[in-house]
Amino acid sequence: MANAQAQATAPSTMEQLRERRAATKLPGEDLTIAETLRVMDVARELRDRRSTAEEMFRSDDVRIQLREKLMRTAAMSGDHVSEAEIDAAIDQYLSNLYTYEEPKPGFKKFAAYCWIWRTRIAMAATAAAAAGAWYFFS
Numbered sequence: 534m535a536n537a538q539a540q541a542t543a544p545s546t547m548e549q550l551r552e553r554r555a556a557t558k559l560p561g562e563d564l565t566i567a568e569t570l571r572v573m574d575v576a577r578e579l580r581d582r583r584s585t586a587e588e589m590f591r592s593d594d595v596r597i598q599l600r601e602k603l604m605r606t607a608a609m610s611g612d613h614v615s616e617a618e619i620d621a622a623i624d625q626y627l628s629n630l631y632t633y634e635e636p637k638p639g640f641k642k643f644a645a646y647c648w649i650w651r652t653r654i655a656m657a658a659t660a661a662a663a664a665g666a667w668y669f670f671s
Contacts, residue, residue, distance in 0.1 A: 599623055
C-alpha cells in the first residue's frame with residue numbers, strides 16, 4: 534500500500550498526458566544564449582580532445598603508415614633499406630619525440646633569451662637613459 538502511494542498516478546487521458554509534458558521542464562531548457570554558446574563550446578572542446586586522444590591511441594596505425602611511407606620514399610630515392618632498419622629508425626624517433634634537451638650555451642641561446650626578455654631589457658635601458666640624462670643635465 535505504501536509503495537502504491539509513493540508512485541505517481543498515471544494520467545487517465547491523453548489530454549492530461551499532454552498537459553503534464555508541457556508543464557515538465559527539461560534541464561537546460563531555460564538557458565540564455567550565452568549559456569547555450571558556452572555549453573556548445575564545451576561540447577566542441579570535448580569532441581576535439583576525443584579525436585586527439587583517439588589519434589594518440591592509434592599509434593600502431595601511425596607506425597604502420599609511417600613505415601609504408603618511408604619504404605615508398607626509400608624506393609623512389611633508390612635507397613636499399615630493410616624494414617628492420619626502418620623500424621629501428623621509427624623506434625628511435627618515437628622514443629625521443631617528447632624529450633627535452635637543454636640548448637647548448639652560445640650566442641644563439643643568448644639571442645633567444647634577449648628576445649624573450651626584450652621588454653625588460655628595453656625598460657631597463659630606458660630607465661638607465663633617463664637616469665643618465667637627469668644626472669648629466671641637472
